[in-house]
Amino acid sequence: MGLLLQNGEIVTCEERYFADIYVENETITAIGPALQAPPGTEIIDARGKLIFPGFIDPHVHIHLPFMGTFAKDNYATASKAAVIGGTTSFIEMCCPSRQDDLLASYQLWKSKAEGLSACDYAFHMAVTRCDEDLEAQLRQVIDDGTTSLKIFLSYKGAFAIDDGEMYQTLRLARKLGLIVTAHCENAELISRMQQELLAQGRTGPEWHEPSRPDFVEAEGTGRFATFLEATGASGYVVHLSCAPALRVALDAKKRGVNLAVESVLPHFLLDKTYAERTGVEGMQYVMSPPLRDRENQRALWEGLATGDIDTVGTDHCPFDLAQKMMGKDAFTLIPNGLPGIEDRVNLMYTYGVNRGALSLHRFVDALSTRVSRLFGLYPRKGTIAVGSDADLVIYDTQYRGTISATAHSMNCDYSAFEGVAIEGRPAVVTVRGKVQVRDGRFVGEHGRGRFLRRDPIQAS
Ligand code: URP
Ligand code: ZN
Numbered sequence: 001m002g003l004l005l006q007n008g009e010i011v012t013c014e015e016r017y018f019a020d021i022y023v024e025n026e027t028i029t030a031i032g033p034a035l036q037a038p039p040g041t042e043i044i045d046a047r048g049k050l051i052f053p054g055f056i057d058p059h060v061h062i063h064l065p066f067m068g069t070f071a072k073d074n075y076a077t078a079s080k081a082a083v084i085g086g087t088t089s090f091i092e093m094c095c096p097s098r099q100d101d102l103l104a105s106y107q108l109w110k111s112k113a114e115g116l117s118a119c120d121y122a123f124h125m126a127v128t129r130c131d132e133d134l135e136a137q138l139r140q141v142i143d144d145g146t147t148s149l150k151i152f153l154s155y156k157g158a159f160a161i162d163d164g165e166m167y168q169t170l171r172l173a174r175k176l177g178l179i180v181t182a183h184c185e186n187a188e189l190i191s192r193m194q195q196e197l198l199a200q201g202r203t204g205p206e207w208h209e210p211s212r213p214d215f216v217e218a219e220g221t222g223r224f225a226t227f228l229e230a231t232g233a234s235g236y237v238v239h240l241s242c243a244p245a246l247r248v249a250l251d252a253k254k255r256g257v258n259l260a261v262e263s264v265l266p267h268f269l270l271d272k273t274y275a276e277r278t279g280v281e282g283m284q285y286v287m288s289p290p291l292r293d294r295e296n297q298r299a300l301w302e303g304l305a306t307g308d309i310d311t312v313g314t315d316h317c318p319f320d321l322a323q324k325m326m327g328k329d330a331f332t333l334i335p336n337g338l339p340g341i342e343d344r345v346n347l348m349y350t351y352g353v354n355r356g357a358l359s360l361h362r363f364v365d366a367l368s369t370r371v372s373r374l375f376g377l378y379p380r381k382g383t384i385a386v387g388s389d390a391d392l393v394i395y396d397t398q399y400r401g402t403i404s405a406t407a408h409s410m411n412c413d414y415s416a417f418e419g420v421a422i423e424g425r426p427a428v429v430t431v432r433g434k435v436q437v438r439d440g441r442f443v444g445e446h447g448r449g450r451f452l453r454r455d456p457i458q459a460s
């Protein structure tokens with residue numbers, strides 16, 4: 001059965017116009033004024049609403065063994081939350097620890113998604129160790145359709161790789177046509193500073209930020225950029241949080257390094273005073289890179305508006321309050337991460353577009369189109385065009401509400417944005433032409449979501 005969206009105002013990263021959209025067999029087959037549809041077509045009246053291409057979250061964690069525990073969501077809960085919030089595809093970080101086999105981990109992560117996802121999904125494959133057979137293993141991952149990697153310069157003893165391993169990974173990525181995403185903080189400096197703070201009795205969550213200050217992130221960002229320059233690989237800095245790191249990244253871009261920049265939802269709206277609250281209140285806000293001094297937010301919003309910051313993700317990584325309490329005696333034991341997959345679109349719309357910090361087109365670009373271009377999904381995803389997947393967000397700009405953990409669908413007993421007002425939310429969300437959400441309620445099916453196979457970028 002076809003689907004016809006009538007009377008809506010289409011917004012892409014470049015255009016804004018009134019037209020109907022007709023969908024058949026999961027894809028958009030016609031766009032134009034007053035489209036006629038065969039009998040039996042499902043019709044949705046989008047009058048007074050904006051229609052965006054489905055939003056894509058480039059950075060989420062769902063299955064994640066980390067810091068002695070597991071992130072709380074599974075594919076059913078996370079993907080339901082995603083679509084309610086207007087995200088119709090996401091890219092999950094597949095993060096084996098150093099001891100784990102890369103291919104076995106890749107299969108394990110994929111198996112966690114099968115049959116459960118309400119939206120489409122892909123993976124960034126983390127390289128956490130360089131074995132002799134790394135190239136052969138990566139070739140198998142590529143054959144399966146995963147063409148982006150993840151490396152960590154931080155989390156010493158867990159995910160971190162050293163400079164030699166970074167060099168090898170980037171060389172291989174260049175050869176095989178892979179883009180490498182990177183967590184850029186200096187593992188050694190953080191480890192030393194953490195131990196010094198603990199030895200001084202500085203154990204609360206307020207010491208998390210001082211243990212990994214902005215210059216530690218700027219150093220990691222600069223080193224990653226230098227290694228990209230040396231190897232000719234394509235890179236993507238994840239969750240860039242502060243002005244000094246942004247300056248370093250932009251310097252690299254200017255001198256021709258193939259580097260894209262992502263910042264994530266919490267860093268635009270929250271600051272380090274949240275983690276300075278006492279007890280578990282503060283622990284809720286421990287993530288890495290840490291929430292920063294509010295001054296940095298201006299640089300992030302400006303960078304986003306101009307496109308210097310390419311994309312906005314969430315780094316969704318929920319741990320509940322009991323898990324956060326694992327760090328009650330030492331901030332180094334607080335599981336790092338915040339929930340957010342459900343909130344990115346509404347909060348960036350409210351505090352970006354509605355507050356005049358972000359144009360509507362840049363909003364679509366940063367949260368959808370540029371993600372799809374960078375990670376090999378365009379034009380299947382990230383736009384509204386004939387032939388594209390019918391991932392559509394019919395957006396009600398008149399909606400007014402408040403975020404609360406009591407109402408969200410993420411499997412987490414707190415919200416990092418509790419009590420924050422939103423001005424707009426998806427009225428209807430379709431995933432490849434199937435209505436998955438109506439008026440904030442999930443009405444679709446788990447298992448609708450598919451693994452997204454991607455091609456390598458031009459290999460050399
Ligand atoms: O604090 C964070 N960001 N947790 C998730 C792991 C990572 O570094 O992305
Ligand atoms: Zn990270």
Ligand code: ZN
Pocket residue numbers: 059060061093315317
């Ligand atoms: Zn992350």
